[in-house]
Amino acid sequence: MKVTKRREAMLQAVLGGMTDVATLCEHFGMSEATVRRDLRALASDNRILRTYGGAAAVGSHEREPSLEERRISSPEQKQAIAQAASEFVEDGDTVFLDGGTTTAELARLLAGRTSVHVVTNNLLVVSPLVSSGVQVTVIGGDVRSSSMSTLGPLAQIALSRVSVDKAFLGADGVVAELGLCEASSDQSYLKECVMRQAAQVFVLVTADKLGRASQQHWTPLERDWTLITDDAAQREQLEPFNAQERVRVRAVSVAGSLQIQQR
Template sequence: MKVTRRREAMLQAVLGGMTDVATLCEHFGMSEATVRRDLRALARDNRVLRTYGGAAAVGSHEPEASLEERRISLREQKEAIAQEASTFVEDGDTVFLDGGTTTAALARLLAGRTAVHVVTNNLLVVSPLVSSGVQVTVIGGDVRPTSMSTLGPLAQIALSRLSVDKAFLGADGVVAELGLCEASSDQSYLKECVMRQAAHVFVLATADKLGRASQQHWAPLVRAWTLITDDAAQQEQLEPFDAQEQVTVRAVSVKAASAANWSSQVQ
């Protein structure tokens, strides 16, 4: 196969989800050196993003799922991640809850914890928290219907006047070397604002979002942070995060979390 045709085929494979070197070697029957050389060439042409152990699509735009689709997808995984995240919240904390359904699952676990102050742009969490007696500060701004979160200049200004002990962030995708990807610049920049104001940063992401560069706007993760994901994450997905000194990775067991939740409900 000619080099040009081979690299075009490799580009299509990366766009189709084959993002690690080992998988590409097996698929094309090529040596690791050849695959890496082709990926470097594609990266020089800005056709892919090089990542630790592979590559990610660049300039791609996946259609956003509706809010209802997000509510019902991977519900057990999100509940398990939220349960693990809740163990980091202590009485007296001021925490930020980002937009999204995984942070909404965390909010349900914080309901009734009146010693915790929640700052949020996630309109999905306001009612259950306020009705249970939790102090809530809502960041103003423009409402984004697909996530029911507030964004824009007003939200950014409000955040610059606040600080939080812990920030719990979601994302459309998480790439170890690049950060959090989002569908809009307002979303990505708001996450940057939050990270500047937080003593500790936690990213809540189901395994399908790891290494996923599904959108074009990025919030770099240039400080210490904790990734909380589920145990469907493969070793090759976790390796790029483990290689980053500033990242702590927690992959939680969905079955164990579901059993613990069922036991608590029975009691």
């Protein structure tokens, strides 16, 4: 196969989620040196991002799903992830709930836990939590209709005045070596502000978001953090996270979580 065609095929493989060197070697039947050379060439052309042990697709401004599309996407997986996340919340904790439908699912599980204080920019969670007696502090700012969350300078200032025991963050995508990707700089920077104020950080994402660089604004993850995802995650998706000393990975069983909720 000519070099140009081979590299084009490799690009399509990376875009399709085949992101680590070992998998690419096996798929194409090529040596590690050849695969790494091709990945470097694709990266120099800004067609992919090089990562430790592999590559990631360059963010391509994918269309953001609407709030309703987010609500109906992967509901069972989000419930399982939220169930696992709720087990980390202890009585007396002050927790931050990020914008998004997975964190909204976590809020549903925290309803009625009056010993927990919730700080949030997620307007979807305010009513159910407050009506159940949970203390809620809402971070002000500009409302983003696609997620019903608040962002911008006012939200950033408010966050600088509080601290939390645990922060539960969502994302459009997460790449082990790069961090969280988002559709806007306001979203990515607000997550950075949250992490500065949190003793512990948890990232809640469904398996389809692992290794996904669908947007072009990034929040670096330069501290210890916990990834909670679902058991649809493939070995090659989880390997880059397991290779990071700062990351604790938990892939939860969707079937097991649903059984717990049905009891």
